[in-house]
Amino acid sequence: MTEATDTAEATQEAPEEKKICMTAFYEILDSFPEKSRRYLIPIMTKLQNEYRFLPPEMMEILREELNLSKAELYGVISFYPQYRTEEPGKYIFKLCYGTACFVKGAPIIADKLKERFNMGKGETDPSKLFTLEFASCLGNCGAAPMAIIGDDTHGNIDPEKTYSDVTDNYSL
Incomplete structure (x- = not known):
């Protein structure tokens, strides 16, 4: 062999x-x-x-x-959507889908995450780094679009720079 x-x-x-x-x-x-x-x-x-x-x-x-x-x-x-029956990735990527975040690009961010990490809502990427969840509102509309990744809050995310602004700071 x-x-x-x-x-x-x-x-x-x-x-x-x-x-x-x-x-x-x-x-x-x-x-x-x-x-x-x-x-x-x-x-x-x-x-x-x-x-x-x-x-x-x-x-x-x-x-x-x-x-x-x-x-x-x-x-x-x-x-109850907060309960998971499958082991999540190392980081839960909770993307706000409230009105302000939606209007300011949350769907674009979700599409970029799907493209880069091959994961949609409720899914974990193949490397087990992220699990993507949507939240109806994270209560920080002034910083829209925003997400919480693990214990870190990220606001004013540029939908076109999702990777460099947010995800590049995390690793297994």
């Missing part, structure tokens, strides 16, 4: 699956007064804050612990 063949075969292997530590899961679950469906949303919010998403195997255990059907659990997860 040649080096190129070895490399090609290595890239076709399945990626190593990450193990999810369940210690924090049970600590969060046990922090509530009872295992009841009325605590579903606060439990899922704490879990997502801890793990950055809601792993399916964890949701199966939660479903059993709270005595919920799959339809009940995933009905709630799919209703």
Whole structure:
């Protein structure tokens, strides 16, 4: 085999699956007064804050612990856009789509991100650097168009310079 063949075969292997530590899961679950469906949303919010998403195997255990059907659990997860069932990129790129940001170029920024990173709304780029989310308003209309990337706020983004102004400052 040649080096190129070895490399090609290595890239076709399945990626190593990450193990999810369940210690924090049970600590969060046990922090509530009872295992009841009325605590579903606060439990899922704490879990997502801890793990950055809601792993399916964890949701199966939660479903059993709270005595919920799959339809009940995933009905709630799919209703609220802040819940993610797939691991997000290293940085959440939250693009404001409020009126001021929309008028000042948010759709152009979204198109440029799609072009450069091959990701649309709710998707993660192939390198797992960014996950793109749209927000109805981020409350900083004077700095439109704006985005929050990870913990950083970026305002007055030039839609034509999206890459150099914003995304070039982030890496895996």
